[in-house]
Amino acid sequence: MDDSYSVQTTAAETGETGGLDTLQALKDGDTFLVADGWGDLKGGADGLFDSDTRLLSRFQMTAGMARPSRLSSGVSRDNVFFTAHSTNRPLPPMGGRSAPAGVMHIERRRFLWNRRMFERVRMVNHGVEDVLLPLAFDFAADFADIFQVRGTLREKRGTVHTPTHDGRRVTFRYTGLDNVERTSCLSFSEPPARLSGTRAEFMFSLPMGKRLDLYIECGGEACTTPDPLRWRESALAARLSMRRRRRRGASLRGPRSPMFNAWLDQSRADMALLTTDLPTGPYPYAGTPWFSTPFGRDGILSAWQMLWLDPSLARGVLTYLAARQATEVSAFHDSAPGKIMHETRGGEMSALHEVPFGLYYGGVDTTCLFIALAGAYARRTGDLDLIRKLWPNLVAASEWMRDYGDSNGDGLIDYARGADTGLSNQGWKDSEDSIFHRDGRFPKGPIALLEVQGYAYAAWLAMADLGARLGDARAQAWEDHAHEVRFLVEDRFWMEDEGFYAIALDGDGEQCRSIGSNAGHLLFSGLPSKARAERVTRRMLSSEFRSGWGLRTLAKGQARFNPMSYHNGSVWPHDTSIGVAGMARYGERDAVSTILGEIYTAASHFQMRLPELFCGFDREPGEGPIAYPVACLPQAWAAGSAFLMLQASLGVDVNALDGVVTVANPTLPTGVDRLTVSELRVGTSKVDLIFERIGEGTVLMPRGKQGDIRILTSR
Incomplete structure (x- = not known):
């Protein structure tokens, strides 16, 4: 039907090489996130999900109006952090000559905790001059059901409301056919130079040799302003929780x-x-x-x-x-x-x-x-x-x-x-x-x-x-x-x-x-x-x-x-x-x-x-x-x-x-x-x-036995 609603995923949308093998996953409780090798969400098979609902369907970062050049990315061995390292392409002139490619190191580091995505974007100027770095994020929340994301057609769905924004926060709302209102909120530690319901634009000034961090959070609960302390405390809690499970x-x-x-x-x-x-x-x-x-x-x-x-x-x-x-x-x-x-x-x-x-x-x-x-x-x-x-x-x-x-x-x-x-x-x-x-x-x-x-x-x-x-x-x-x-x-x-x-x-x-x-x-x-x-x-x-x-x-x-x-x-x-x-x-x-x-x-x-x-x-x-x-x-x-x-x-x-x-x-x-x-x-x-x-065999050597337990061997 013409008015059916479905999220269709093509191979070209799923990663750098066009295959799902490039997607990177994080999980905590009933929340999971799937992104490409840059850390971007592009509205295909990826997204931030909680309880089988997609809370963030699009989240793409550009540096100087272009996607940065990826150096490496992956999930940590303990499965807590996703990290993507990239560098800038040539930056557009900002009142002077443009910065060349490869002078900015941009690190995106991300984890999930307590039903929220925490992200830190770290920018370091390794050039010989000060740099003005335009950084932008395009985002959306479609509140798609997990079965829609997998390709199940729906003849109709609920109402996606126009996002609202205030300073450094954007709130998304969806009223489902089940009369449940679902929300998600995206917030930034720094106020963007321009903020709309679909895009945040920043202009960062980085002196040579200096570093600057931008903190971002997204979850289904009310917005909280991100800051370094929340990042560190939540990261420690996530890592300790994983360690206990391991x-x-x-x-x-x-x-x-x-x-x-x-x-x-x-x-x-x-x-x-x-x-x-x-x-x-x-x-x-x-x-x-x-x-x-x-x-x-x-x-x-x-x-x-x-x-x-x-x-x-x-x-x-x-x-x-x-x-x-x-x-x-x-x-x-x-x-x-x-x-x-x-x-x-x-x-x-x-x-x-x-x-x-x-x-x-x-x-x-x-x-x-x-x-x-x-x-x-x-x-x-x-x-x-x-x-x-x-x-x-x-x-x-x-x-x-x-x-x-x-x-x-x-x-x-x-x-x-x-x-x-x-x-x-x-x-x-x-x-x-x-x-x-x-x-x-x-x-x-x-x-x-x-x-x-x-x-x-x-x-x-x-x-x-x-x-x-x-x-x-x-x-x-x-x-x-x-x-x-x-x-x-x-x-x-x-x-x-x-x-x-x-x-x-x-x-x-x-x-x-x-x-x-x-x-x-x-x-x-x-x-x-x-x-x-x-x-x-x-x-x-x-x-x-x-x-x-x-x-x-x-x-x-x-x-x-x-x-x-x-x-x-x-x-x-x-x-x-x-x-x-x-x-x-x-x-x-x-x-x-x-x-x-x-x-x-x-x-x-x-x-x-x-x-x-x-x-x-x-x-x-x-x-x-x-x-x-x-x-x-x-x-x-x-x-x-x-x-x-x-x-x-x-x-x-x-x-x-x-x-x-x-x-x-x-x-x-x-x-x-x-x-x-x-x-x-x-x-x-x-x-x-x-x-x-x-030799040709394997032998058992019990050690440190405590309590009433018998060890029997047979061949």
């Missing part, structure tokens, strides 16, 4: 492996960046820019990846999701009593139900994973008090599995979306073309995904174990249900001629005989027999799956295989990590260590920050992995993949219920000869684990 749980260090340490540090920093401290505890948001919000599946798997080092994430995730468990049937929200949330959003479109994602339950696996994580958390921590508090939620989730998750009564968890506005595929591979028959046909619903049955198996076993510990008489029935699921999967999904499991069953019970990485998730659950697990492992380690940079989501040669696709042949680090952890569960170590090394090498080509996914082309000598152009960066479960793969390689299992840490046949990745796990806490006890390569 230092939760045990730490990992390779004393003779600086590059490997850099990867671990970046991964830990990315997890800390994406983790928001909510009233229910820490929760890892999925990723920026599009998924900076709590997701059920992503939060659970990210917490599971970190569980052996930092159980606080799992506690926070379980508590948050329990508080948002569905209590009613809704086709629009894909909800039913006991089901666990898939996604939540806070913008206008969600509030108006233009999209179902305000509180959306269209994930078939999240409820099973919720129970399974609770079982893993209890085993890792011994924290049965939390389990008792969550027990009604866990029982309700198991009742959803029994009463709603199995729509056709065949004993398997399946899905079919409740409304056309929902997701058509509801496993982790949720793109429309990700589940198909061997000939490429899309299956009729309801669809029973392979990996979801593994999650269900783990969930029933968790209910049985926890129920027995809490004295629930239903424990044996839950264990029986787990064995029934195991029998059904082995009977109906296994393809003897392929030595592999079908990716799904369609609504007629017919196998979707595609060969996908979903089988690695089944290994992670522990469902397959040892003999079948070994056959799956061999095939997943073949060139069909292995790209040299990790495991592909779909084997080469399958219908719809495309290494440049989202789910049909690309490499997702989290998917690889779950697959290799599944292999390790059945005793594989050497191959796990090798693939860990491949993912580590891939990370080195992405500046030590693993993206959400990258293309699944074969590794070529002297070349790096090929980026997927619109991958989220950073992404929580991509960052967490390093730690799950390390746990799998080291063979570490923590059982706080029995006070035991078991290390089975540890292996260090290539290039790492020594690794220390410091302050590993087990209940009230703690220990340091030192792994060292000696």
Whole structure:
């Protein structure tokens, strides 16, 4: 329609090279900012967002009526500061001869704190004469919903009011169709020479060798005049908050492996960046820019990846999701009593139900994973008090599995979306073309995904174990249900001629005989027999799956295989990590260590920050992995993949219920000869684990053991 409203993003708008890989992201709580390499916002996929609403859509700086020449830019290792260094182009004459290019150093330094953007523009004159520097900012606030920014059309929207300005402040207002008035305010420490609702112009006089700072703030609350003290105090608070999040749980260090340490540090920093401290505890948001919000599946798997080092994430995730468990049937929200949330959003479109994602339950696996994580958390921590508090939620989730998750009564968890506005595929591979028959046909619903049955198996076993510990008489029935699921999967999904499991069953019970990485998730659950697990492992380690940079989501040669696709042949680090952890569960170590090394090498080509996914082309000598152009960066479960793969390689299992840490046949990745796990806490006890390569093997040397904890080793 001609009057539809949408924010369209073109490649040319997204960065210097035309790709999203040039965008830089900051995040604090529910606020995030995406800008190009100069620090500019240009109204495409970028902006300052809070609670899924864009508060600042345009913010571009010019020096002397031209964009400055960029020298370098990037985000600090701790993910707190974005800094762009640039220099001036030739400046226009101002009462005399013009200043030449390259005499002014202009630094833009920016961070987020307490739902506000703080920016300092530092100008230093390195020339031999005094300089008059014209500096200008063009700005706008469109208050677009995150789904509009992603390209969803709206037939109409609310009213964007004319900005008001007063001295050094500009206030933007928008009245939404939900009758909520949203505001943002942009303020400067110095009064501009000219100020309008869209532009601020300054004229700075800088003597040679002198420095001048301009402070800027933008947020959704009332304007406060920026000043150096507010900048320093807020910057310190932001840095200390990030440091606390990074230092939760045990730490990992390779004393003779600086590059490997850099990867671990970046991964830990990315997890800390994406983790928001909510009233229910820490929760890892999925990723920026599009998924900076709590997701059920992503939060659970990210917490599971970190569980052996930092159980606080799992506690926070379980508590948050329990508080948002569905209590009613809704086709629009894909909800039913006991089901666990898939996604939540806070913008206008969600509030108006233009999209179902305000509180959306269209994930078939999240409820099973919720129970399974609770079982893993209890085993890792011994924290049965939390389990008792969550027990009604866990029982309700198991009742959803029994009463709603199995729509056709065949004993398997399946899905079919409740409304056309929902997701058509509801496993982790949720793109429309990700589940198909061997000939490429899309299956009729309801669809029973392979990996979801593994999650269900783990969930029933968790209910049985926890129920027995809490004295629930239903424990044996839950264990029986787990064995029934195991029998059904082995009977109906296994393809003897392929030595592999079908990716799904369609609504007629017919196998979707595609060969996908979903089988690695089944290994992670522990469902397959040892003999079948070994056959799956061999095939997943073949060139069909292995790209040299990790495991592909779909084997080469399958219908719809495309290494440049989202789910049909690309490499997702989290998917690889779950697959290799599944292999390790059945005793594989050497191959796990090798693939860990491949993912580590891939990370080195992405500046030590693993993206959400990258293309699944074969590794070529002297070349790096090929980026997927619109991958989220950073992404929580991509960052967490390093730690799950390390746990799998080291063979570490923590059982706080029995006070035991078991290390089975540890292996260090290539290039790492020594690794220390410091302050590993087990209940009230703690220990340091030192792994060292000696000859062809790796040995464990426990140190500093405090408390009643046993260390067992096996080979």
